Amino acid sequence: MKRVITVMILALLIAVPMFGQIQYSDLESSFATFADDVAEALPFAAAATGLTWSDARVKGFPHFGIGLSVSAVTIPKEAFEDVATALGFELPSEITDSSLGVPLPGYAVDARLGLPFIPFDIGAKFGYLTPSMGDALEGSTGLTAEYILAGLQVRYPLLKDRLLIPAVSVGLGYTYLNGSVAMETTGMANQIDFPGGETLNIGNPDAVFAWKTHAIDLSVQASKSLLILTPYLGAGYSYGWSRAGGGVNADITGDVDAVEDNYDVEITDDGFVVYSDASGGSFRAFGGLSFNLTILKLDLNAQYNFTTQSLGGGLNARIQI
Structure with missing residues (x-):
């Protein structure tokens, strides 16, 4: 009987480390799925x-406007849930309890000029969210974020705003977005094993989801000035065209050089x-209302992505002449 108990204890001791390990192939495939899901x-x-x-x-030169936009859009939470399931960690309740997504x-400083x-x-x-600025989200959402955003847009007017006819224009834009979201996790393993025998040890890990995209946008818009409202x-x-994936923010030790080479x-110093x-692409609808106080305009907008059923909204305050 003692021999049986001894064998069982040894088997458990041998098996315990296995629960603390992630296979690189699982990590790679789960984030490849994430990239497809958010494309x-x-x-x-x-x-x-x-x-x-x-x-x-915006009327012809020298008419212009400059302001500040803040916004939020949602990303379907299923993309994050698939990764969590594959890697064995729990998502924050702020994500799992939300029906809207992540x-x-x-934000962006934005400007327009009539040519x-x-x-x-x-x-x-242009917008730039630093890691320290992104930390401000952590207290309310359990998430931290950072990104760089830069873009251009050209619009051509089809109709002028007069009598019962609204102003109508078509636009062509380009945006570069490089961002990430990090979230606290529980239950994530502390070691990653690679096919060549290399290992990385990860201490105090937070899950990271990251993306880079070059986006082209075609749009059509109609507006109508009604006294102080538009x-x-x-x-x-x-x-x-995107490059997306993820990993961990953690203290990394182990075969770092060999992993980077192969x-x-x-x-980085913060993780990997x-x-x-x-x-991929998507269709969206947007609309809103601005309050016009001489040269100051306060603009509210809402957005809906038909392809992913994602929502968005924003606020813009600007000076426009």
């Missing part, structure tokens, strides 16, 4: 942040990320 949501996030203004056109906040001699206006936007509606299609893994290429 249609990333162009939406890129297009919805900044330059969503009430006016379908919020991706953003001389030709009936176009051109817009530009309601507007629009539709667009965005397509993005696998498509980005390792595994990327996969993905592409």
Whole structure:
């Protein structure tokens, strides 16, 4: 009997480390699935942040506007749940309890200028969320975020706003978005095993989901000035070439040099990320209302992604002449 108990104890001691290990092949495949799942949501996030203004056109040169936009769009939470299941950690309740998806906040300084001699206006936007700024989200959501966003848009007017006719324009834009969301986890393993025998040890890990996308956006918009109000509606299609994936924020030790040499893994002082290429597009509708106080405009907008059933919303405050 003692021999049986001794064998059982030894078997348990041998098996325990296995529960603390992740196979790199599982990590790679789960984040490849994540990249596919978010490929249609990333162009939406890129297009919805900044330059969503009430006016379908800015009048010719020297008319211009400059302001600040803040926004949030949601990414379907199923993409995150699949990774958590594959890697054996628990998602924060802020994600699992939400029916809307994972919020991706953003902001951009945006500006538009009417061009001389030709009936176009051109817009530009830029946003930068540092890790320290992203930490401010942690207290309310359990998430931290960082990103860089930059974009341009050119619009051509089809109709002028007069009598019962609204202003109508079509636009073509490009946005670069590079971002990540990190979340606290429980239950994640503390070691990753690679096919060549290399290992990485991860201490105090947080799950990281990261993406980079180049998005092209086509849009049409109509607006109508009604005294101090300007309601507007629009539709667009965005397509993005993305590189998405994830990993951990953690203290990394082990065969770091060998892993970097032999696998498509980005390792930094803060952790590591595994990327996969993905592409996709989505249709969206947007609309809102601005309050016009002489040259000051306060703009509210809402967005809906038909392809992913994701939501978005934003606020813009600007000076426009």
